[in-house]
Amino acid sequence: MLSVETRHAIHPEHARTMGTEELRRHFLGEGLFAPGEIRLIYTHYDRFTLGGAVPDGAPLTLDKVEETRTATFLERRELGVVNIGGPGKVSASGESWEMGRGDVLYLGMGAGPVTFEGEGRFYLTSAPAHRTFPNRLIKLEDANRVELGAAETSNKRIINQFIHPTVMESCQLVLGYTQLVEGSVWNTMPAHTHDRRMEAYLYWGMAPESRVMHLMGEPQETRHLVIANEEAALSPPWSIHSGAGIGGYTFIWAMAGDNVDYTDMDFVQPAELK
Ligand SMILES: O=C[C@H](O)[C@@H](O)CC(=O)C(=O)O
């Protein structure tokens, strides 16, 4: 079963006026991982699409998605898949890949229908593409590892870059996940924006009762989303994206837009935030 929800692009002046319920309706992705279903959020931020596929005993195929009006979803798109569940298998273009927890799969434009099987909980990210790059399974050891932060500032973390220019080529997608070192709680502080690229965070590996206080909004108009395990925050180009967890967490960041330069960020120091 496939269900798709559309999220329109929100102007920052509109976002300032929103209460909790509206902020969550526009910027939070809840219930993406439902057993036996593929659930997608088709956004108008660079037409970036995110979602979840949970096979739960029977294979699930991602093929035609009405919103794109193409013969198959990947006809003019690339896809990044992260398995945040148990062992699973993904098949496309007559090939298949065994995916363990934390493995990332890149499927290039034109890969055709994609089938998900096994105990995997597959996080899906997709953006329009202009050429085909080879399909590739990327393991944590193949990722580019960047250590950031310090225990004194409670933000010691490891940024694992998977779909990233130092590892492989892609059209728009840049994707990886950041693991917090035990005892550290803050991600992406100092915060940043990048008007050239939108971004989405998918928080996972959290205890069910834990929450991340995710900060969003223009740097001088911050708002927050209280986020549970396996929920996503949509970050428009004008928004910061940063958070502090009550307990441990990992988050998948994925971006699409005008460049694939991960370091192209406009930093905002804590003293400038409001
Ligand atoms: O544009 C890059 C993204 O916001 C994240 O990769 C940042 C991040 O993982 C972190 O600082 O912890």
Ligand SMILES: [Zn+2]
């Ligand atoms: Zn960012």
